[in-house]
Each structure stands twice: as structure tokens, then as C-alpha cells.
Amino acid sequence: MPNWCNNSIAFYQEDGGTAIVEAFYTDIQKYQDFKDPETNDSSNWVGHWLQSNRINTDNLYTRGFFTYCEFHDSHVRIDMETAWGPLTEVWDLMAEKYELAYVYIAEESGCEVYVNTDVEGRFFTDRYLLNYFDVDELELDARIIAEYCERLQEISGETLYFNSWEDVIDIFKPFDFKFDDVNALNKRLEMFGLTVYEFSSE
Numbered sequence: 001m002p003n004w005c006n007n008s009i010a011f012y013q014e015d016g017g018t019a020i021v022e023a024f025y026t027d028i029q030k031y032q033d034f035k036d037p038e039t040n041d042s043s044n045w046v047g048h049w050l051q052s053n054r055i056n057t058d059n060l061y062t063r064g065f066f067t068y069c070e071f072h073d074s075h076v077r078i079d080m081e082t083a084w085g086p087l088t089e090v091w092d093l094m095a096e097k098y099e100l101a102y103v104y105i106a107e108e109s110g111c112e113v114y115v116n117t118d119v120e121g122r123f124f125t126d127r128y129l130l131n132y133f134d135v136d137e138l139e140l141d142a143r144i145i146a147e148y149c150e151r152l153q154e155i156s157g158e159t160l161y162f163n164s165w166e167d168v169i170d171i172f173k174p175f176d177f178k179f180d181d182v183n184a185l186n187k188r189l190e191m192f193g194l195t196v197y198e199f200s201s202e
Helices: 019-029 047-052 088-098 140-156 165-171 182-192
Strands: 004-012 064-071 075-083 101-108 113-116 128-132 160-162 194-198
Touching (some): 004 019, 019 064, 019 075, 019 088, 088 101, 128 165, 140 160, 140 194, 160 165, 165 182, 182 194
Antiparallel strands (some): 004 075, 004 101, 064 075, 101 113, 128 160
């Protein structure tokens, strides 16, 4: 059984227009719950879009599923679950067919895949995230810090996300942690069962 990677992809027109984006959205919507005309089975498998567009999938990795699709003012956002990592070859084909550009953010914690190609922060602004391990076996002072971060996660969601390095450092102000980069910070956090991950841009 694979580790599932959560992906959000923003497709957009580089000229700022919306006509092609809207046509793309209309097309993609059909495949969120596609009914196979031969078997009558419904599925959100991404391969249905490829096959319907007569794209040869013999040498293409297509283990992924549409989970969400929405048209915004300037782009279409598609969420997908994919096995192990992003399906960039598939997204390249989608973008090529409609002459669109795209950026994406992907997260798969098992293999530590954290990617955000939106370097301008136009659609996806997350740059770092905080995860923690089980705190039961930690020493008391370490547990205090881990439970503090766990409480913050309960307030804000399952995982803490940050838009900048300054935001990361700010979260540790109560403990006077000051580091210049994520690697140095993680060496300090290791004993506390905490890890900060930085999203790669590629």
C-alpha cells in the first residue's frame, strides 16, 4: 500500500485571461466522478481524463485521483491524492493541452515530500510546517515544549503551517529559540520530538 501524497495544483493563463481556464474547469469537472461507458463504474481516477483525450498512458505513471476542483477568479484549483509523490508528468500534459501554466504544493510525510513551486506565493503561501512525534516517552521539559506545540496545532489544525522563517521563529519565542536556518533549528528540536520541514521549490 503506498503512502498517499496530497497535492493542490493551480492552473492559470499566463496572460491573465480566464476563457481557457473556464473551459479547462468545465472539462475537468467531468472526471471527479467519471462513469466508464463500458463498465458503468464510477471513479475519480486521473487516467480517465488521459484516456478520454487519447493520451497514451503505457509509459506514464497515473496512480492518482481527483478529490476536489474549483474555479476561482483567475485559476482552477485541483486537489489530488497520488501514490508516493506528485504526478507532474500528468499535470504537464493537462497544461499543454490547454496552453496553461501551473504551480503546485505537495505533501507526503512518510517520505518527507514537501514541495511548493509557487515561489511568488500567488496561490500557495506555505513555506514551512511543524510536525511532532509521540511525546509520551520524552523527558518532562521536552514534553512541555511538545505539548505546547501540540496545543497550537489543536487551535490551528492538524499541522502548523508558516508563510516565512520569521513566523517559524516566532512560534518558539516562549523558549528563546533563535536559529538562522531550519537545519540548525531541527538539531535543537530533535530532543523535543519536533521537526520543522521546509517546502522545496522543485
